Every structure is written in C-alpha cells, then in structure tokens.
Amino acid sequence: MHLIRRLSGSLIPFVAAFAALLIGAVIIWVLGANPFVGYWELLKGAFGSGDALADTAVRAMPLLLVGTGICIAFRASVINIGGEGQIVCGALLSTVTALALPDLPSVILIPMVLFAGVIGGGFWGAIPGALKAYLGVNEILSTIMLNIVAIQVMNYLLRAPLIDPLEIQRGTRIPQTERLSENADLPILIAGTRLHLGVVVALLASVLAWVFLWRTTVGFKTRAVGHNSAAANYAGMPFKRMTMLALTYSGAMCGLAGAVLVFGSQSHRFITDGSSFGFTGSAGFNGIVAALFGGLHPLWTIPSSFLFGGLLVGANAMQRAIQIDSALVIGLNGLIVVFVVSSTRVRTRLRQALEMTRIRKAEDDSVQVERAPNHE
Amino acid sequence: MIPYKWREHLTMSEFFTLPVLVLTFASGVRFATPYLLASLGETVGQRSGVLNLGVDGVMLLSAFFAYWTVLETDSRLLGVVVGLGVGILMGVVYAIVTLIFKAEQGISGIGIFLFGLGMSELLFLKQVGTPRGIPSFDDLKVPLLGDIPHIGDMFFNHSIVVYLAVLLVPALTIMVNRTTLGLNIRAVGESPEAADSLGVSVNLTRTVAILIGNGLAGLAGAALTIELGTFQNNLTNGIGFIAVALVYFGAWRPLGVLAGSLLYGLITATVTQWKTLGIVTGAAASFTTMAPAVLTVIALAIIARRSADQPAALTVPFSRDG
Numbered sequence: 272m273h274l275i276r277r278l279s280g281s282l283i284p285f286v287a288a289f290a291a292l293l294i295g296a297v298i299i300w301v302l303g304a305n306p307f308v309g310y311w312e313l314l315k316g317a318f319g320s321g322d323a324l325a326d327t328a329v330r331a332m333p334l335l336l337v338g339t340g341i342c343i344a345f346r347a348s349v350i351n352i353g354g355e356g357q358i359v360c361g362a363l364l365s366t367v368t369a370l371a372l373p374d375l376p377s378v379i380l381i382p383m384v385l386f387a388g389v390i391g392g393g394f395w396g397a398i399p400g401a402l403k404a405y406l407g408v409n410e411i412l413s414t415i416m417l418n419i420v421a422i423q424v425m426n427y428l429l430r431a432p433l434i435d436p437l438e439i440q441r442g443t444r445i446p447q448t449e450r451l452s453e454n455a456d457l458p459i460l461i462a463g464t465r466l467h468l469g470v471v472v473a474l475l476a477s478v479l480a481w482v483f484l485w486r487t488t489v490g491f492k493t494r495a496v497g498h499n500s501a502a503a504n505y506a507g508m509p510f511k512r513m514t515m516l517a518l519t520y521s522g523a524m525c526g527l528a529g530a531v532l533v534f535g536s537q538s539h540r541f542i543t544d545g546s547s548f549g550f551t552g553s554a555g556f557n558g559i560v561a562a563l564f565g566g567l568h569p570l571w572t573i574p575s576s577f578l579f580g581g582l583l584v585g586a587n588a589m590q591r592a593i594q595i596d597s598a599l600v601i602g603l604n605g606l607i608v609v610f611v612v613s614s615t616r617v618r619t620r621l622r623q624a625l626e627m628t629r630i631r632k633a634e635d636d637s638v639q640v641e642r643a644p645n646h647e
Numbered sequence: 648m649i650p651y652k653w654r655e656h657l658t659m660s661e662f663f664t665l666p667v668l669v670l671t672f673a674s675g676v677r678f679a680t681p682y683l684l685a686s687l688g689e690t691v692g693q694r695s696g697v698l699n700l701g702v703d704g705v706m707l708l709s710a711f712f713a714y715w716t717v718l719e720t721d722s723r724l725l726g727v728v729v730g731l732g733v734g735i736l737m738g739v740v741y742a743i744v745t746l747i748f749k750a751e752q753g754i755s756g757i758g759i760f761l762f763g764l765g766m767s768e769l770l771f772l773k774q775v776g777t778p779r780g781i782p783s784f785d786d787l788k789v790p791l792l793g794d795i796p797h798i799g800d801m802f803f804n805h806s807i808v809v810y811l812a813v814l815l816v817p818a819l820t821i822m823v824n825r826t827t828l829g830l831n832i833r834a835v836g837e838s839p840e841a842a843d844s845l846g847v848s849v850n851l852t853r854t855v856a857i858l859i860g861n862g863l864a865g866l867a868g869a870a871l872t873i874e875l876g877t878f879q880n881n882l883t884n885g886i887g888f889i890a891v892a893l894v895y896f897g898a899w900r901p902l903g904v905l906a907g908s909l910l911y912g913l914i915t916a917t918v919t920q921w922k923t924l925g926i927v928t929g930a931a932a933s934f935t936t937m938a939p940a941v942l943t944v945i946a947l948a949i950i951a952r953r954s955a956d957q958p959a960a961l962t963v964p965f966s967r968d969g
Contacts, residue, residue, distance in 0.1 A: 298766075302773050350753040352700075402944070407951040411700065411753050412895060415888045416940045416947075423937035430930035546881065556761055563754070596772045598880075602765025605704070608758030613748035 283618050284564045284575075287610030291603045298602075304593040316588020317581030325464035329535065331580025333358070333528040333551065335473040337558025338565065338572040339480045340396075340524030345567050346484065347517035348497035353399060353414025354525045354555025355547040356421030357392040361526020362533045362550070363425060364391030366433065366448055366541045369534070373452035380454045385472065385530050392526015393519045395421060400518030404511035410518065418555070422547045429543045447542040457535040469531035473576075476524060480569040483520075493517055528554060552583070553601065560604045563611045579604070661924055665797065671920045672801045672913065676809060679912025681706070681871040681883075683812045685890035686897070686904045687819055688863025693894055694823060695856035696836040696960035697745055700756025701737070702864045703887025704763025709733040709868030711767040714878040715774060717781040726781075727808070727869045734865015737763075738858040745857070746850045749964035760887070768880045775878070783876040784808060808870045815863075819901045832856050836958035839965040849965045864890075892943050898956040914939050 296306035317327050337354045344351040351357075368387040372380065399417060402408035426446065435449040457467040484490040495503040496513040504510050532550065533541045543550055561579045565572035582604075586597035661667065685702050692699050699705075713730035717723055741759060744750045784806030788794075793803040823829040831852045834842035839849045864887065871886070872878050889911065897903025918935040921927045927935055 298769075302769075352753075352757060402948055402951075406948050408944075408947045409895065409951075412892045412947055413944055415885070416892060416944045419885060419940035420937045420944075423933040423940075426936075427930045427933035430933070546884070548881070553761075556757065559754070559757060560761075594773075596769045598765045598768035598772070600765065602762050602769060605758045605761030605763070605765060608761065609744055609750070609755050610758075612750035612755045612758065613744050615751070616749045 283614040284566065284607075284611055287607050287614060288564070290610055291606040294606060295599060295603045298599065299593070299595050302595060304595050309589045309593040309595055312592035313582070313585035313589040315585070317585030321461075322464055323584065325461065325466040327577060327581040327584045328470045329465050329467065329580075330552075330584050331561075331576040332469050332473040332535070333532055333554035334558045334561040334579050335477055335572060335576035336524045336528035336531070337554050338562035338576055339473075339477040339569050340521035341559050341562035342565070342567045342569045342572060343480060343484060343493065343524075344517050344521035345562065346497045347493045347513055348500065349400075349403070349514055349517045349521070350411050351396065351399075351414055351518060351521045352411055352555075352559075353396065353417050353522065354558055355551055355553070356414070356418035356555070357395045357522040357525035358529035358532065358551045358555055359421040359425045359547055360395035360522075361388035361390075361392035361529030362541055363428060363529075364388065364394075364526070365530035366451065366533055369451045369455045370433065370448070373454065375454060377454045377456075377458075380452065381457065381468075381534070384455050384534055385527060388526045388528075388530025389523045390526065392529060393523035395526065396522015397515065397519040400515035400522075403518070404515045418547065425543055425547070425550075426545060429541065433541070435540070445542075446545075447538075447540045449540065451534065451539050451541070453539075455534050456539060457531065465537070467535045469535040472527065472531060474573065476527060477569045477573055480524070484569065489516070525555065525558075528558075557583070557601075557604055560608050563608060662920065662926060667920065667924075669797045669800050671916050673804070674919070675909070675913035675916035676802065676805060677874060677912070678915045679908040680809050680812045680874070681867040681886055682890055682893060682911050683905060683908035684808075684815070684867035684870060685864050685887055686893040686908060687812070687815055687901055688860035688867070689891055689894045690860075690897070690899055690901060690904055691819065691823070691832065691856050691863075692860030693961055694836045694899060694958055695832045695853045696839065696958050696963060696965075697853055697857055697860075698752040698756065698891075698962045699741060699759075699857070699860055699864075700753060700888075700891060701741065701759025701763065702756075702890050703883050703885060704760035705734055705737045705861055705864040706763070706868035706871065706883045706887045707767040707881070708737065708763040709865035710872040710882055711771055711868075711878060713869035714781060714872040715770075717873060718775065718779060721782070723782060723784060723873055726873055727866065730865045730869025730872075731862055732865070734868070735858055735862045737865070738861030741861060742854045742857045745964070746853055749966065752962045764881065767882075771878060771880065778877050778879055780876050781873065783874055806874065808866075808874070812870075813905070816901045816905045823901070828852075828855065833958075835965070836960055839960050839963075843965070843967065853965075889939070889943070892947065895950065895957075896943065896946050898950065899958065900956075910942075911939055914942075 296310065299306040299309050317323055341351060365384040365387040368384050369380065375383065395417060399410045399413040402413050403410045429446040429448065433448050435447055437449065438444050438447065457469050460466045460468065484494060492508045493513050493516065496508055496510055500510055557579060561576040562572050564579070565575035582600050586600040589595060590597045685706060689699060689702055709730040712733045713726040716729040717726035737759065744755050745752055786804050787807055789803035793799040823832065831842065831847050834847055835849045835852045843849050872882060893904055893907040893911070896907040921935065922932055
C-alpha cells in the first residue's frame with residue numbers, strides 16, 4: 272500500500288477544490304441562483320468578521336481532531352470510517368462523567384471530561400482495531416456497522432437513563448440531557464465570541480500527533496507498517512499491534528472531538544436528533560476530507576480544517592442569501608475527496624516526469640564535464 | 648387496566664399468531680428488496696475486483712430523481728427507468744475514477760457517498776421542499792401460487808420490483824458462473840494479469856461490472872422511494888453501506904446475498920411490527936434497531952476466516968506497466 276506517497280501533499284488539492292467549487296457554481300446556476308453572489312456571501316460568512324472567524328475556528332475544531340486521527344490511521348494503512356460512532360462514544364462517556372461528578376472544580380472536571388472523551392472514542396476505535404488485527408475483519412465494514420450501533424446506544428441513553436428529568440415532567444421527552452455542570456463548560460477565550468478552549472485542545476492534539484508520527488519510534492513503526500507492511504513485518508515490527516494502535520488512536524481523537532462538541536456547545540447539553548449528523552455535523556466524514564486535503568499531514572490538516580470549517584459556516588450565510596441549501600457543501604466535499612484521491616496517479620506521473628528531466632539534466636552536465644578537457 | 652408485566656406477555660403472544668406472522672414475513676420480503684438489489688450489484692462489482700463504497704450515495708441520488716420523476720409525471724415506470732439511468736451515470740463516473748485515475752477505492756467511495764448525500768438533500772429542498780406522497784407500486788398476485796393460503800401472501804403477492812429482484816438471483820448466478828462475461832468478471836477479479844495475458848480486457852470487463860453494480864444500486868434507490876411512496880433527506884439511512892457488508896456476509900454469491908438481505912428485511916419487519924404492537928416501546932426500540940448491525944459485526948468476525956472466497960484482486964487497481 273503506497274497510500275501515503277500517493278496522497279501526500281502538493282498543489283493538487285487546490286486544483287481539486289477549485290474544480291469542485293466550479294462544479295458547485297454550475298449547480299447553483301442551473302438551480303437558478305447567482306453563484307458569484309452565493310460564493311461571495313459564503314466567503315464573507317466564513318472569514319468576513321471576527322465573529323465569523325471565531326465560528327469558523329469552532330466549526331473547524333472537530334474536523335481537525337477527526338482529521339488528525341485520520342492522518343495516523345491512513346498512514347498505518349487503516350481506513351477509519353467510524354468517526355461518527357467514535358465521536359458519539361466519546362461524547363457519551365464524557366457526558367456521563369460530568370453527570371456523575373458535577374461538583375468537581377473546573378480545573379479537575381474539564382481535563383476529566385476531555386480524558387473521558389478520549390477513552391470513549393479510543394475504546395470504540397479499539398474494537399474494529401482488534402477485529403482487524405486478530406480476526407482479519409475488514410475495518411471499513413466494521414467501523415460502518417459500529418457507527419450504527421453507537422448511534423442507537425446514544426438514542427437509547429438520551430431517551431431513557433440520561434434524559435433531562437424536566438423533559439419527563441413536562442412530557443415533551445426531547446432526547447437531550449439536562450444542562451450539564453457549569454464547571455465543565457469550556458472557557459470562552461475571547462469575550463463576546465464563541466471561540467472556546469476546544470480549539471486550543473484541537474491544535475495541541477494535532478501538534479502532538481505530528482510529534483508522535485515523526486519524532487517517536489512508535490510513530491515511525493506506524494508509518495513503516497502503513498508504507499510497506501511486508502518490509503515492516505520482516506524488520507520485526509508488530510503489524511497487528513500497530514494496526515490496533517492506529518485505530519485506537521484515531522478513535523481517541525474522534526472521542527475527544529465528541530467531548531469538546533458537548534462541552535463547547537451553546538446549550539451545554541448532549542442532544543440527539545435520532546441520527547448522528549445532528550450532533551456531529553458529519554464531522555466523522557468531513558474530517559476525512561480535511562485530512563486528505565492536508566495531505567495526511569497533521570500540521571497541514573490545521574489550515575485545511577480551518578478552510579473546511581469556513582466552508583461549513585459560510586454555507587449557512589450562502590443559504591440565507593441565495594436560498595441554495597447548505598447541503599451543497601457536503602456534496603462539494605464529496606467531489607473534493609473524489610478529485611484528491613483521483614489525482615494521486617496524475618501526481619505520481621508528474622513527479623516521475625520531473626525526476627526524469629532532472630536525471631537527464633544531471634547526465635548532460637556530467638557528460639559536459641567529462642568532455643570539457645578534450646575540447647581544449 | 649392490565650398490569651404491565653402481563654400486558655407485555657399478552658402482546659408478545661399477539662405477535663405469534665398466524666395472521667401477524669404472515670403479515671410480518673410479507674413486509675420483511677418487501678423491506679429486503681432494496682438491500683437485495685444493491686448488494687447483488689455490489690457482488691458483481693466486487694467479483695470483478697472493484698469495491699464500491701458509494702452505494703448509499705448512488706441510492707440516494709437515484710431515489711431522489713426517481714421520486715421527482717414520479718411526482719412530476721405520475722409514471723412509476725419512468726421513475727424506475729430514471730433511477731436506473733442515474734445509477735448507470737454514477738457508474739460511468741466511478742469507472743473513470745477507479746479505472747483511469749486508479750483512485751483508492753475505500754476512500755473515493757466515501758466521496759461518492761457524500762456527493763449523493765449532499766446533492767439529494769439540496770435538490771430535494773430546492774425542487775420539492777415539503778415531502779409529498781407519490782403512488783407506490785401495485786401488488787401483483789401470482790396466479791395459482793398467490794392463492795395458496797399464507798404462503799401466497801408471504802411470497803407471491805408483492806410488487807413487480809420484488810419479483811424482479813428475486814429473479815435476478817438465479818439470473819446473476821448463471822451470469823457469473825456460466826457465461827463468458829461472468830468468466831471474464833471472475834478472472835479479472837482473481838488475477839487481472841493472467842486475464843490480461845489471455846486477451847481479456849481488464850478495464851472493459853470491470854467497467855461492465857461497475858455499470859451493472861451502480862445500475863442495480865440506482866434501481867434499489869428507485870424501488871425504495873416508490874415502495875415508501877415518499878422521499879426525505881438521507882432516505883436510505885445507511886442501507887447502501889449495509890448492502891456492501893451483505894456481500895461479505897453472502898460470501899460473494901448471489902444466493903448468499905439473498906439470504907443476508909432476507910435476514911435483514913425480516914429483522915426490520917419484526918422490529919417495526921413490535922413497535923406497532925407496543926411490544927417494544929420508546930427508548931428500548933433502539934436496541935432492536937441496532938441488533939442487525941451487531942449481528943453483522945459478529946458475522947463478519949466469523950466469516951473473516953473464510954476469506955478465501957474474497958476475490959484476490961479486490962481493491963487492487965490494474966495497470967499493465969505495474
């Protein structure tokens with residue numbers, strides 16, 4: 272699997288994004304709206320003001336965390352499509368933690384709920400990891416199935432044991448928790464905006480992931496296993512353990528995103544709409560887009576997530592301005608994924624061509640050097 | 648008032664009466680149809696060595712266009728044709744992406760899914776807005792067989808799409824095992840190099856398999872929306888993904904896929920019936936909804952040891968220069 276080399280970054284993602292936006296413009300135009308106005312409103316809505324930037328950063332946070340996990344999983348040649356379920360599990364465990372220990376001071380409670388998120392998501396990632404490593408179960412299928420399971424566990428817990436007692440009293444029975452302990456609220460960083468601590472947590476996590484992948488032995492082994500599993504195996508690297516580790520780590524990042532989504536939310540409750548999309552905003556999938564766009568590099572995933580977060584925030588402004596539903600952006604994200612993974616072969620060809628010209632040039636130079644004395 | 652614990656007992660015995668069981672079974676067969684169509688298509692694609700994870704997206708897009716067509720023209724046949732057409736069109740796109748650009752199949756499929764998910768929602772909200780009902784398929788009673796008590800209602804009193812899907816099982820079994828096209832599909836799925844050296848065009852064969860697969864996914868989407876008589880955002884709710892898992896479950900054989908789809912359909916119908924009868928209520932219904940997914944994971948873990956059935960070149964792109 273030369274997944275990494277084929278996906279690693281260059282200009283291609285931008286070409287892919289541009290092509291997707293172009294197709295999006297055509298779709299907007301066909302639907303009878305003005306794409307220029309739409310995109311301009313999108314841009315303003317995403318990056319046009321301090322508030323917009325703060326919203327974009329908040330929206331980018333889960334994408335960055337999921338994307339960071341995806342970087343590690345994909346580099347170990349593990350395809351984790353279970354982001355949605357792992358986010359939900361992290362959110363559930365952190366919610367239970369906050370409900371159980373509401374009176375702890377913030378300094379202790381906030382790290383605790385975040386850690387609970389890591390554990391919850393990590394556990395949900397470890398299951399497909401173990402299934403793949405020890406039983407050979409295709410992780411694409413198992414993660415998809417575990418998404419369904421996690422969503423139903425969430426629906427059950429939020430409708431029965433964890434439901435806000437007030438919802439039962441009133442008889443409205445909206446599936447949501449009570450307002451969670453104020454001690455667990457993620458502090459707002461800039462007063463007046465929605466920018467909260469979760470954004471910093473996500474940035475730290477992606478830097479840590481970079482350190483892990485490129486500065487530690489385990490990280491090196493993870494990349495080696497993904498790069499060439501046969502060679503890594505021959506060199507005595509534990510293929511099975513690395514596979515499981517990669518999925519666990521990937522799940523842990525998603526779980527952390529889940530915890531931050533709950534405690535950084537406006538309502539400070541965990542709410543379900545019956546599917547996972549309402550709670551996660553499809554971050555489990557959009558994070559894959561951000562990671563691919565960032566060339567599967569944790570640090571490049573930072574600006575990439577910011578960009579896609581902006582796209583999601585701006586889409587709402589676009590919807591208000593030209594009545595084109597924000598779902599367009601989900602569709603365009605899909606196109607970007609298709610284009611980025613389709614361009615890897617083109618990129619390899621391009622690199623080969625460049626390499627060849629460089630070799631030829633070097634050969635020409637050396638020939639000239641050899642001949643130089645003879646001419647005199 | 649009947650005490651709670653007795654009431655539960657009472658309704659459970661209500662479920663185990665002949666008319667209710669027959670009704671549940673019959674609706675299970677109907678529920679199974681979109682799974683069956685989609686996973687039969689995926690089976691053909693995977694036998695040629697191509698994994699298509701975008702089934703759900705293809706189904707959503709086809710379902711929307713089929714729904715819209717029926718809404719505008721009142722012709723269910725036209726709706727089915729449009730659904731099939733959209734599926735094949737998406738197949739052309741997927742063939743270009745996988746065969747020419749050799750994209751990583753596990754990931755490009757997610758792109759196709761997101762595209763279908765977003766676009767179907769956008770188009771639905773823009774072109775239709777609030778869901779309006781469309782006529783669903785008429786039931787066709789098979790002469791003679793349909794008159795057998797109970798059995799007739801269970802198997803021989805369904806819409807034409809159900810019969811079509813079931814008839815596709817033997818048809819595709821024969822196609823895969825007994826025809827030149829089927830032989831070629833299996834050859835390029837097992838060993839594209841060998842097939843290529845014998846003069847079989849790997850890319851052409853895979854293109855045909857992809858088009859069949861996506862066409863059937865499109866048909867599944869159309870069947871779903873017309874059977875339900877309505878459309879909503881994310882209508883499939885993951886049916887396409889489960890269809891992919893059913894291919895593994897069915898060990899890449901149409902008959903195995905039929906068994907898996909029926910199991911899924913029957914579980915769905917049972918759960919729905921239990922909810923109607925009030926046997927499971929409220930929050931506990933979540934457990935019955937997740938049961939099939941848990942079963943699938945367990946089944947995957949058990950059959951993973953039999954991976955000899957898996958086409959050897961699944962997800963491996965082919966190019967002559969290596």
